[in-house]
Amino acid sequence: MCADVTAATGGPAEAGSSSLKARLRKAEAKKRRGAFMLTLPLLIFVTVMFLVPLVGMIWLSVANTTIPEYMPKTVSALSTWDGKELPPEKAYAAVAEDLQAAFKVRKFGVIAKNLNEQMPGTLGLINKTSFRTGRLKTAPANWKDELTKIDKKWGEMPIWTLLKRQSASWTPDYYLAAVDMERGPDGSIQAVPPYQRIYVKLFIRTAWMSTLITVLTLLLGYPLAYWISRMPDNKANLMMIAVLLPFWTSLLVRITSWIVLLQSHGVVNSILVGSGAVSDANRPQLINNELGTIIVMTQVLLPFMVLPLYSTMKSIPDSYMRAAISMGAHPWRAFWRVFAPLTVSGIGAGVLLVFILSIGYYITPELVGGQSGQFISNRIAYNVQQSLNWGLAAALGTILTAVTLILFLLYGMITGKGKVTIG
Amino acid sequence: MTQDHNGAFVEFDRVQKTYDGETLVVKDLNLKIGKGEFLTMLGPSGSGKTTCLMMLAGFETATQGDIRLAGKPINAVPPHKRGIGMVFQNYALFPHMTVGENLSFPLEVRSLPKSERESKIKRALDMVQMGDFINRRPSQLSGGQQQRIALARALVFEPELVLMDEPLGALDKQLREHMQFEIKHLHESLGITVVYVTHDQGEALTMSDRVAVFDDGRIQQLAPPDELYESPQNSFVAQFIGENNKLPGTIEEISDGKAKVRLDSGELIDATAVNVTSKGQRTVVSIRPERVEYRPELLPAGAQTIPAEVLEFIYMGDIFRTRLKVAGSDEFVIKSRNTQGQARLKPGEKIQIGWAPQDARALDAL
Numbered sequence: 152m153c154a155d156v157t158a159a160t161g162g163p164a165e166a167g168s169s170s171l172k173a174r175l176r177k178a179e180a181k182k183r184r185g186a187f188m189l190t191l192p193l194l195i196f197v198t199v200m201f202l203v204p205l206v207g208m209i210w211l212s213v214a215n216t217t218i219p220e221y222m223p224k225t226v227s228a229l230s231t232w233d234g235k236e237l238p239p240e241k242a243y244a245a246v247a248e249d250l251q252a253a254f255k256v257r258k259f260g261v262i263a264k265n266l267n268e269q270m271p272g273t274l275g276l277i278n279k280t281s282f283r284t285g286r287l288k289t290a291p292a293n294w295k296d297e298l299t300k301i302d303k304k305w306g307e308m309p310i311w312t313l314l315k316r317q318s319a320s321w322t323p324d325y326y327l328a329a330v331d332m333e334r335g336p337d338g339s340i341q342a343v344p345p346y347q348r349i350y351v352k353l354f355i356r357t358a359w360m361s362t363l364i365t366v367l368t369l370l371l372g373y374p375l376a377y378w379i380s381r382m383p384d385n386k387a388n389l390m391m392i393a394v395l396l397p398f399w400t401s402l403l404v405r406i407t408s409w410i411v412l413l414q415s416h417g418v419v420n421s422i423l424v425g426s427g428a429v430s431d432a433n434r435p436q437l438i439n440n441e442l443g444t445i446i447v448m449t450q451v452l453l454p455f456m457v458l459p460l461y462s463t464m465k466s467i468p469d470s471y472m473r474a475a476i477s478m479g480a481h482p483w484r485a486f487w488r489v490f491a492p493l494t495v496s497g498i499g500a501g502v503l504l505v506f507i508l509s510i511g512y513y514i515t516p517e518l519v520g521g522q523s524g525q526f527i528s529n530r531i532a533y534n535v536q537q538s539l540n541w542g543l544a545a546a547l548g549t550i551l552t553a554v555t556l557i558l559f560l561l562y563g564m565i566t567g568k569g570k571v572t573i574g
Numbered sequence: 575m576t577q578d579h580n581g582a583f584v585e586f587d588r589v590q591k592t593y594d595g596e597t598l599v600v601k602d603l604n605l606k607i608g609k610g611e612f613l614t615m616l617g618p619s620g621s622g623k624t625t626c627l628m629m630l631a632g633f634e635t636a637t638q639g640d641i642r643l644a645g646k647p648i649n650a651v652p653p654h655k656r657g658i659g660m661v662f663q664n665y666a667l668f669p670h671m672t673v674g675e676n677l678s679f680p681l682e683v684r685s686l687p688k689s690e691r692e693s694k695i696k697r698a699l700d701m702v703q704m705g706d707f708i709n710r711r712p713s714q715l716s717g718g719q720q721q722r723i724a725l726a727r728a729l730v731f732e733p734e735l736v737l738m739d740e741p742l743g744a745l746d747k748q749l750r751e752h753m754q755f756e757i758k759h760l761h762e763s764l765g766i767t768v769v770y771v772t773h774d775q776g777e778a779l780t781m782s783d784r785v786a787v788f789d790d791g792r793i794q795q796l797a798p799p800d801e802l803y804e805s806p807q808n809s810f811v812a813q814f815i816g817e818n819n820k821l822p823g824t825i826e827e828i829s830d831g832k833a834k835v836r837l838d839s840g841e842l843i844d845a846t847a848v849n850v851t852s853k854g855q856r857t858v859v860s861i862r863p864e865r866v867e868y869r870p871e872l873l874p875a876g877a878q879t880i881p882a883e884v885l886e887f888i889y890m891g892d893i894f895r896t897r898l899k900v901a902g903s904d905e906f907v908i909k910s911r912n913t914q915g916q917a918r919l920k921p922g923e924k925i926q927i928g929w930a931p932q933d934a935r936a937l938d939a940l
Contacts, residue, residue: 473633474666476654478680478731485654488679492670 205552212545215322217265218314221258222249226318229311238311243294246305246314247284250277254285268540269324269334270313276304309336325546330354350530350547357527360445361509367449368456368505369498376460376497381469394457402451406518409447413437413519439521447519452508456501463497464490499565507558511551527551582606582642583767584630584735589639591625599625601791603639607769609734612761614770616778617788618814626788627737627771632656643735659728659736659766663743665720667712673699673723674708680731698730699723701760718749725757729764738770742777754780775815779803787811808849809937812860819866819906821859822939825850833936835859839902843878844931849938856939863895865933866908868925869917879928882906884919894918900927 219226228245232238253259263277283301291297298305316322316338327333327340331348335341342348379390397405412418420434429435437443467490475485513528520526527547534544584607591600600622607613615623628634629641632653640647648656668676674695681691699705702722712720721741728736738757742750758781761768772778778785779799787794787802787810795802795811806812813820823837825847833847835857843859850857867873868882885904886897893909896919900906908927910916919925 468664468666470662470664470666471668473631473653474660474662474727475668475679476633477631477656477658477660477737478727479654479657479683480679481654484683489668493668 208545209549210545211541212325212549213321213323214542215317215320215324217261218317219320221253221262222246222314222318225249225314229315229318232311232315234312234315237306237308240293240295242311243298243305244290246280247290247294247298250281251284251287254281259285266310266313266317269317270309270336273310273313276302276310280305312336312338325542326550328543329546329550350527353525353527353530354550356525357510360441360524360526361506364445364448364452364509365456365502365506367445368453369502371449372453372456372460372501373494373498376457376464379457380461380464380467391461394454394461397451397454402514403518405451406447406515409443409450409519410438413443413446438519439524441520441524443519443521444516444524444526448509448512448515451515452505455504455508459500459504460494460497463494463500467493496565500562503558503562503565507555507562511555581608583609583611583644584769585640585642586626586630587640587642589626589629589636589641591622591629591634591637598637599791600629600636603791603793605786605793605796607767610765610767612758612768612770612781612783614772614778614782614785615788616772616775616785616814618773621788622791623771623786623788624739627739627769630769631658631660631737657731657733657735659731659733661724661728661736661738661741663740665712665724665741665744667720667723667727669712671711672708673704673710673712673715676712676723677727677730680727684731694730694732698726701729702726702756717745718753721745721753722756725760729760729766733766735767735769738768740772741770743772743774750777751780757781779815787814789814805848806860806935806937809858809860809939812935812937817863817907817909819861819863819900819903821861821901821903821906823857823859825853825855825857825936828853832931833857835936837901841880841901843880843934845934845936846932848935850936857936858939860935860937861929861933863907863909866927866929868896868908868910868919868927870926870928873928874930876931877928878931878934879926882925882927884921884923884925886921887919889918898925898927 222245224245225242228242229238232242250259250262253262259277259281263274263281266277267274280298280301284297295305304310313334316334324334328343329350331343331351332340333343375394379387379394382390410417414420415434415436415438417437419437420429423429424431424434437446471489471493472482472485475489476482480488510526511528512526513532516524516526517529517532520529528551531544531547531551534540534547584605586603586605589600589603590598592598599620603622603626605626615626617623625634629636632648632651636649641649643656643658667673668679671679677695677698678691681694686694695708696705699708702725704719704722704726707715707719707723712723715723724741728738741757742753745753754777757768761781770778770781779802782799784796784798785802786796789810795807797805797807802811803815806815809820812818821835821837821843823835823843825833826836826842827834828847828850831847833845833850834842835845836842837859845857845859867877873879880900882898882900884896885899888895888897889912892912894912894916896908896910897904898906898908
């Protein structure tokens with residue numbers, strides 16, 4: 152019988168063995184195609200709505216299109232200039248012709264604004280030169296003399312250095328501005344005057360307030376997660392619903408409730424004054440400052456700390472602690488030596504999650520942060536909506552995205568590693 | 575091994591336990607465990623055996639009554655000061671520590687110097703033949719190896735009392751049987767007192783000096799394994815320990831520990847009266863399948879015989895299992911060893927079966 156079986160299966164298997172791999176590949180390819188088709192709509196959506204704008208934003212943070220677009224002759228004339236002394240006559244002629252052209256289509260303002268961002272005072276120079284050259288009926292014999300006559304700045308180095316620099320189609324200047332640096336008149340990199348320094352301070356404030364918020368959520372979330380994880384399942388589910396309840400409430404509603412609670416004539420202050428703990432004149436400022444941002448963001452982000460902690464703790468059976476205690480360890484010691492080390496991956500996950508979310512937060516600091524509780528994202532929004540300096544906004548956003556990305560990779564490493572050790 | 579119940583090492587004195595304030599999960603427990611004894615708490619889940627173990631370990635508090643260890647009440651002693659070794663069903667080895675660190679833990683807690691810790695760890699590991707595994711992580715060990723490490727860890731600080739909560743429950747059958755003997759031998763060589771919880775009756779019979787059968791929060795019977803198997807004191811124990819044929823009936827006559835029982839099918843049989851007291855009482859006569867004989871020449875003198883019809887014959891390798899219709903019951907089973915020349919009964923065959931009257935035990939009707 153055994154011989155029969157071998158004979159029966161041996162033939163076809165041998166005959167088909169050459170195409171077996173090919174058939175497997177074909178079958179797998181079909182499966183892969185199916186899976187790909189299922190994810191295709193999402194893929195298209197993510198590409199169009201997320202990846203393209205992201206790449207666009209990164210491009211915007213280094214893009215420098217104004218001068219190459221509106222002063223093409225200047226760009227080509229300066230391409231061979233070494234920048235050591237004043238450029239030759241043909242560069243003067245190129246500038247004049249470019250400005251004349253821009254004057255005709257009323258675009259010299261764009262050039263003026265772009266250059267003025269780099270070197271204050273240039274606005275007047277460009278406007279004046281555009282008007283004067285634009286009205287000339289005939290070209291003068293010597294553009295250099297003509298321009299220097301219009302404004303003697305054309306006879307000095309800084310404007311030419313600036314034009315040369317701005318001729319490049321990309322620029323690191325937005326990044327310099329994002330870290331409170333600028334170009335000096337000679338093109339060297341230097342710090343902006345102290346009163347203009349805001350971004351480094353904001354980055355640092357965003358980082359330390361996010362750290363503080365993360366620590367607070369950990370301090371509040373760890374005991375809570377521990378307590379819930381030691382409950383019987385039905386009660387634990389109920390408690391988790393309570394933890395997740397904020398997710399089902401609009402963020403704006405929650406923030407508004409906090410404003411009601413914390414404002415100077417709000418619930419908390421009224422209770423403090425009513426109970427005599429503080430006098431009416433000395434109502435503490437609980438909102439529209441750093442404190443407000445910290446209080447509200449801690450509450451808003453708490454679930455993101457509790458969830459990973461809870462899921463880690465849930466996987467630690469009671470018997471670990473019991474075993475440690477039965478061996479003579481005081482419950483505290485058992486906790487520190489046995490339970491706490493096993494929750495490290497949960498702590499790492501929760502801390503990084505809250506910190507990542509925190510450094511990018513916008514709406515909460517905007518509504519309850521006042522002046523001192525602003526985050527970097529509020530400044531990005533300002534540059535997008537008010538000052539319309541999209542390049543700077545893009546540079547700030549790219550820096551924030553890069554930091555987040557690094558933290559996220561760290562998060563992946565920690566949770567990935569955690570799975571291996573716990574499992 | 576001592577049976578000296580007066581000098582009890584562990585004593586439960588009228589202990590009760592309730593979780594919800596309404597139902598008692600442990601009802602009036604009185605139990606004395608001698609020093610060096612291997613006592614098993616056996617029972618179905620929810621019978622209160624694990625609760626008793628946890629009260630002894632200190633992880634549950636007795637609602638009422640005293641628990642004494644070496645004569646001293648320990649109700650108020652926190653678990654980490656009781657000095658009781660414990661082995662858990664899931665082993666509870668600390669996954670972030672190596673085997674050596676796991677064993678070192680109870681010794682560090684006791685502030686033993688490093689050299690002493692090392693020698694004790696080595697001795698404990700050698701005891702369970704795991705000396706080479708000191709630097710492994712628990713996750714790198716098989717279930718049986720983890721079990722040995724858990725055992726070594728519970729013994730390394732030399733407790734006089736070791737509690738084991740279904741320690742072999744997660745192992746496969748063969749390994750479980752092997753570990754049963756190892757634990758038994760360790761118990762014998764170390765002279766420690768062991769309280770062992772299991773729901774596996776085979777395990778309880780194999781390992782224990784005495785077995786306490788739990789049901790419904792009470793000890794139904796406390797006896798050495800052979801007595802438990804051969805002389806169950808009530809229907810629950812008879813049914814829970816080993817296989818058991820039940821013939822329901824009514825007491826017709828009772829005297830001197832002997833009873834005549836009128837079975838529901840009409841036959842009158844002799845039985846040993848165990849926990850029945852009066853005429854007219856309902857009873858269940860319990861007979862072990864291996865004590866029933868169907869070959870007339872092998873029936874003991876004075877045997878009770880009764881007609882039977884073969885319903886099913888099952889070949890199980892070392893034994894034959896034959897299901898019979900006896901006195902109206904379809905579930906009557908006899909077991910016979912697969913010896914040379916043993917006849918195999920055929921379904922439909924009409925035979926006479928019989929047993930010695932002392933093997934038929936008249937118990938309370940459940």
